[in-house]
Amino acid sequence: MSIGLLLLIILGLGLAGWLVGRQRAVASVAGDIRKLHSLPGYYGHTVFLMTTVPAFLLMIAWTLAQPVVIESRIADMIATSDIPEGSSRGLVMADVRRIADGLDAVVARGEGDATLAAVGVEGADIRARLAEAGVAVGGEVKPSVLAAALEYRALSGTALTALAAVALILALAGLGWSISRIQGEYRARNATEAFVMWLLIGCSLIAVLTTVGIIASLVFETAHFFRLYPAADFFFSATWNPKFGGGSSLGIWPLVWGTLYVSAISLVVAVPVGLMSAIYLAEYASKRTRSWVKPAIEILAGIPTIVYGLFALITVGPLLRDWFAQPLGLGSSSSSVMTAGLVMGIMVIPFVSSLSDDIINAVPQSLRDGSLGLGATSSETVRQVVLPAALPGIVGAVLLAASRAIGETMIVVMGAGAAAKLSLNPFEAMTTVTVKIVSQLTGDTEFASPETLVAFALGLTLFTLTLGLNILALYIVRKYREQYE
Known part of the structure; x- marks a missing residue:
C-alpha cells in the first residue's frame, strides 16, 4: 500500500x-x-x-x-x-x-x-x-x-x-x-x-x-x-577546477566573487529605478496613471527566468558586446557579468518598487500634512520626512531584491556563462555559487565524491552570506528606527 x-x-x-x-x-x-x-x-x-x-x-x-x-x-x-x-x-x-x-x-x-x-x-x-x-x-x-x-x-x-x-x-x-x-x-x-x-x-x-x-x-x-577535501584549500584557494576522479581544485572565492559582482550590478539597476518609480507612484502619480503603471511594473515579476535568460543571451549580450566590450577592447563574448547583472536588475525591479510603494503609502498622512504646513515643498517632504519614516521597509525591500538576485541561476547560466574566475572586467564571462551547485549535482556523477559533495559546502556558504545580509539589514533598520520613533 x-x-x-x-x-x-x-x-x-x-x-x-x-x-x-x-x-x-x-x-x-x-x-x-x-x-x-x-x-x-x-x-x-x-x-x-x-x-x-x-x-x-x-x-x-x-x-x-x-x-x-x-x-x-x-x-x-x-x-x-x-x-x-x-x-x-x-x-x-x-x-x-x-x-x-x-x-x-x-x-x-x-x-x-x-x-x-x-x-x-x-x-x-x-x-x-x-x-x-x-x-x-x-x-x-x-x-x-x-x-x-x-x-x-x-x-x-x-x-x-x-x-x-x-x-x-x-x-x-x-x-x-x-x-x-x-x-x-x-x-x-x-x-x-x-x-x-x-x-x-x-x-x-x-x-x-x-x-x-x-x-x-x-x-x-x-x-x-x-x-x-581540505577545508583550507576550499576557503583560501582562488582556483575552481573540479575534476571527477581526483586532482580537483575547489576554491570558493571565484564563485563568491561572481555571485557578489552580478548581484551588485543588478542592485545598481534595480534599486534606483524601483525606488524612484515607487516614489512617483505613491506621491506624484494620479489614480488613473497609478492604476495601469503599477500592474505594468509588477508584470516583470511574473515573467519566467528562462525568458529573461533568453533575452540576455539573444538581445542584451550581443548589444553590450558590439556597443561597448569590443570597441573598448574589454572582451569579445556576449556572455558577461554585465549582461547577467542588467537583466537580473530588470527582473528584481518589481521587488523593490512594489514593496517600497506599499511602505511609502503606509506612512501616516499626518506627517506629510505637518511638513507641508511648516512650509516645506513636496520634494522636501518626500526627502526629509516620508523616506526616513519608510526607510526600514525600504531596506527590507532592497534585502529581498538582493536575496532574489543572489539565488538566481538561469539568467546567470545564459547571460554570464560558467567560467569561474576573479576579474574586475564586467564584460568577461563569470559564474556564481548557485550555478555550480546545479552543475555539481547533475549528470552521471558519484555522490560520495568531493566534487559532488562540494555542492553542500557551497549551499552552506550561500546560506551564511544571506544570513549576513539579514543581520546587516536588521542593524540598519534598528538604527534608523531609533531616530524617527
Whole structure:
C-alpha cells in the first residue's frame, strides 16, 4: 500500500466519522439540538480530528525514523573492500539509497521482482537496467552494495506494510473512542478548539523545524565533504577546477566573487529605478496613471527566468558586446557579468518598487500634512520626512531584491556563462555559487565524491552570506528606527 492510498483511506475514515459523530450527537438528544452543549458540527469535528491527526502524526514520525533504522541494520552488509578510498561507509549508503530507488523504478517499468532476483548480487547488468529506468549510477556497482540495496528495498517494503497496519489500527481506535464519548452534555466545542489550538501551534513550528532540518542537512554533508577535501584549500584557494576522479581544485572565492559582482550590478539597476518609480507612484502619480503603471511594473515579476535568460543571451549580450566590450577592447563574448547583472536588475525591479510603494503609502498622512504646513515643498517632504519614516521597509525591500538576485541561476547560466574566475572586467564571462551547485549535482556523477559533495559546502556558504545580509539589514533598520520613533 502506498503512502498516498493510506492517506486517502484515513481521510475517508475521518469523513465517515464526522458524519457518524454528528448524527450520534443529534440522536442522543432525540433530535432537539437545543439540548446539546455544542453545535452538531463540533461533535463531528472531534471525531474527525481524533481519527486522522494521531494517524498522520504517526506516519510523519515513522517516515522520518524509518531510513535511520533501516540503514543502521544494513550498514554492516557493505564490505570494507567495496568502500572507495577516501570515502566512508556513510557516504556509500547514499549510493545504496539511489540504487534501491532505481530498483523500484525498474519494477515500475514492468520488469517485476523476479527479474531483480535473477540479477543477483553480482549485478552484471544492473547499471544498464537502472540507466533504462532513468537512474544514473556513477561508478561500478559493487556486489555488497547491490546486496545492501536489495535488502534496503525489501526492508522498506516491509516497513511500509507495517506502517499501513499500525496507522489504520490507530485511526480506527481513535474513531471508536471518540464516538463512544459523544453525549449531549459532552463539551465538543471546547475539545475541538483546544485540539485545533495545539494543532496550530505544531504547524507554526514547521517553519522553524524546516529551517533547522535544512541547516542540519547542509552541515552534515559539508562535514563529509571536509573529510575528503581540505577545508583550507576550499576557503583560501582562488582556483575552481573540479575534476571527477581526483586532482580537483575547489576554491570558493571565484564563485563568491561572481555571485557578489552580478548581484551588485543588478542592485545598481534595480534599486534606483524601483525606488524612484515607487516614489512617483505613491506621491506624484494620479489614480488613473497609478492604476495601469503599477500592474505594468509588477508584470516583470511574473515573467519566467528562462525568458529573461533568453533575452540576455539573444538581445542584451550581443548589444553590450558590439556597443561597448569590443570597441573598448574589454572582451569579445556576449556572455558577461554585465549582461547577467542588467537583466537580473530588470527582473528584481518589481521587488523593490512594489514593496517600497506599499511602505511609502503606509506612512501616516499626518506627517506629510505637518511638513507641508511648516512650509516645506513636496520634494522636501518626500526627502526629509516620508523616506526616513519608510526607510526600514525600504531596506527590507532592497534585502529581498538582493536575496532574489543572489539565488538566481538561469539568467546567470545564459547571460554570464560558467567560467569561474576573479576579474574586475564586467564584460568577461563569470559564474556564481548557485550555478555550480546545479552543475555539481547533475549528470552521471558519484555522490560520495568531493566534487559532488562540494555542492553542500557551497549551499552552506550561500546560506551564511544571506544570513549576513539579514543581520546587516536588521542593524540598519534598528538604527534608523531609533531616530524617527
